[in-house]
Amino acid sequence: MAFNTGLSGLRAASVDLDVTGNNIANASTVGFKGSRAQFGDLYANGFLSSGTNPIGDGVRVQDVKQSFAQGNISFTDNGLDLAINGDGFFVLNNGGEVRYSRAGQFGIDKDGFVTNNQNMRVQGFQADEDGNLSGIRGDLQVDASNLAPRRTTDVQSELNLDSREGVLEVSGTTYQTLQPAPTATVGEQILNIARADGTSTNITVPAGSTARDIAELLNQQDDVSASARTEYTVPVGEIQAGETVSVQGTDFAIPAGEADPVGWLRDAINNSPLNSSVNATITQGAGGTPEFLRLIESRGNNLSVAYEAAAGTVSEVQVGSLNTTLPVDASLTSDGALLTGATTDTFRTNTFDPNDQRTYNHATSFNVFDSLGNSHELTQYFVKEPVSGGGNVWAMYVQIDGEEVGDPPTANGEASSARYELQFNVDGTLQSVDGDPNGEVLISNWTPLDSKGAPNGADGPLLTANGGATPVPQPPTSSNFAINLAETTQFGSAFGVTDQRQNGYTTGRLSGLDVSDTGVLFARYTNGQSDTLGQVALASFRNTDGLAPVGETSWVETFDSGQPIVGQPDTGTLGSIKASSVEESNVDLSAELVNLIIAQRNYQANAKTIETSDAVTQTIINLR
Known part of the structure; x- marks a missing residue:
């Protein structure tokens, strides 16, 4: 029996040596988890009893268990x-x-x-x-493989326009304010623009055109810029609590007993859906006393107002005014009533010219991409606009690679000047861009050109008349993209670009791989994407x-x-x-070396048990 006991000990010690040796051998193996042998004693058990003085039968290896503790x-x-x-x-x-x-x-x-x-x-x-x-x-x-290019469909442009800037003045150009007549009494009209070089252009104004319609026609001319704006003022004394004021067909019933009916009406208009095109302010008279409720239709559309004045109900349709910048020595003539009430101011202002820095207040440029991944320079020009009766208005002109991208096209089919009017609130935040309260404009007449000025084969424009609109559909099928100016401000600080980004890029080759802490695998490309x-x-x-x-x-x-x-x-x-x-392996090499000594000692001790049993057995054999 002692032979078997010693033999089991030798086997157990041998396994222990094997496990320890394996741990030592893999001390530098990446991701390796060390093991240890677990032993259990052996006893002979009968069916009814194990005896009163049981003697163990040795040892057996119960398990070789791995340690999954974290390695360095x-x-x-x-x-x-x-x-x-x-x-x-x-x-x-x-x-x-x-x-x-x-x-x-x-x-x-x-x-x-x-x-x-x-x-x-x-x-x-x-x-x-x-x-x-x-x-x-x-x-x-x-x-x-190379990363395919992505055309620009969205541009975020966040800037601050300096409210302290004045209207630029350059001698030689006359600024005129044109007053369109009420549409009910005016049919089709002809505007004739005569230039200093002897040339002239006739512009047909359809019957019923608003100031905004006429401004768009004028802006299609290379040397003319125009903006439209409609204003109406109501004396504060004619706005009483309990009355109803109608603006653009929307009724605003001032509560009876309202202590500040003018302020209530202003807030009601500005908090209604009308604020997309109509803004209400209170102008102060001498000594800071409220004098007028001022309604502004920033797009130049007709403005209908009805209120209960002391002398009876007043119901009027106010027609917008045109602020135009004309060529040198130009004159406007018409046989109709379009110019009724026209005035010529005594000061002179500039005509926008992208090649003349004196004709715009600020400019900023960055790159956009066509469907082939070609880079093109988008430039935004900002011009402080003169507005009759005051106001916070800037004009933004847009060019790409120095080319016009305005929609609708001119009479000969070329892109017109892309001009957009930015209207700001009295607190410097953006009210609208061309009447859009979301501050978004669509560039829908851009034909990407190569270095020689010819179309480069990329997708061309989709005019608004043919279905071009925002948001740009995905996947895109044209060169159209939107410019979002919603975060643009007009504060009394220097002009600055806060953020300018777009979602297009050129093609790129794989340059490297990165892996985040959450295991996300990123590919980096030479185009910065x-x-x-x-x-x-x-x-x-x-x-x-x-x-x-x-x-x-x-x-x-x-x-x-x-x-x-x-x-x-x-x-x-x-x-x-x-x-x-x-x-790294989680094996503790120092501990394993100690375990090796212990396993060696155990092996030798069990071998000694067998040797001793052999000597005893030999003694018994020699008894004769």
Whole structure:
């Protein structure tokens, strides 16, 4: 019996030596988890009893248990080396077999798949063409092809226009205010613009045209700029509590007993849907006393107002005025009533000329991209506008590569001057752009040109008359894009560009890969863009000790481990990802060397047991 006991001890000590030696051998293996042998004693048991003085039968190896404690994380120079800081395993596809590993030494194979040193493919969550991650798991793959260009469809332009700026003045150009007559009494009219060089242009104004309509016609001329604006003032004494005031057909019933009926009406108008085109303010008289309720239709459309004055109900349609900048020595003539009440001011102002810095207050430029990925320079010019009766109005002119992009086109089919009117509130915030309270304008007449001024083959414009509108449909089929100026301000500080960005880019080549703490794989391209390729998947188990090691620093699922719980890094109980890092073996080499000495001692001691038993047996044999 002593022979068997000693022999079992030798076997156990040998296993202990093997386990310790394996730990020492893998002390530098990335992702390796150390093991330890666990032993149990043996006793002979009968059916009814084990005896009153049982003697053990030796020892057996119950289990070789691995320690899944966190190993140290060390940094590397490979961006795809990944370490898990916390719980979880990388999910690997080994030709259809699923394995789990903590060794994150990854690279790219010839087909672009992310693999480990044994060509097992790393599993992750796929991303669509727009970089949106899905819950679909598959092999992570890096697409090394060039990133396709993306045309510009949205421009965000956030600026501050200096409210202290004055209207620019240049001698030689006359500023005139034209007063269109009420549309009910005027039919079609002819405007004749005579120039100093002897040329002239006839402009047909259709019957019923508003000031805004006429301004758009004038702006199609190369050397004319015009803006439209409608104002109406109501004496504050004629606005009483309990009365109803109608603006553009919307009734505003002032509550009876209202202490400040004028202020109530102003706020009611500005908080109603009318604020998209009509703004109400209170003008002060001498000594700061409220004098008039001032209504402004910033687009130059007709403005209908009805209120109950002391002498009876007043119901009027106010026609907008035109602020025009005309060529040198030009004159406007008409046979109709369009110029009724026209005045010529004594001061002189400029005609906008993008080639003359004296004719605009500010300018800023940045690049936009066509459907082929070609870069083009978009320039915004800002001009402080003179407005009769005061007001905070700027004109924005837009050119691309020095070419006009205005819609509608001129009579000969060329792009007109792209001019947009920015109306600001008294607190410096933007009220509207060409009457749009969202501050958005559409560039719908841009034909991308090459360096020689010829169309370069990219998608061309879709005019508003043919269906061009905002938002630009996706996928886009034209060169149209929107400029959003909603955050533009007019404060008393220097002109400055707060933010300017657009969503287009040129083609790019793959220049590098980055991995975030959540395992998201980013591709970096030479055009400055990045694209989400996917996200590394991690798996955890209810009983990690139940995993079966299969070599190559990997494990497989067993019945004891339970099914894997697969998720995104840094969620739930899963750890985070450290890029350009690996997890070292968790073997404590000093402790293993001590364990080696103990295992050697145990082996020698058990061998001594066998030797002693042999001597005793020999003594018995010699008894004769």
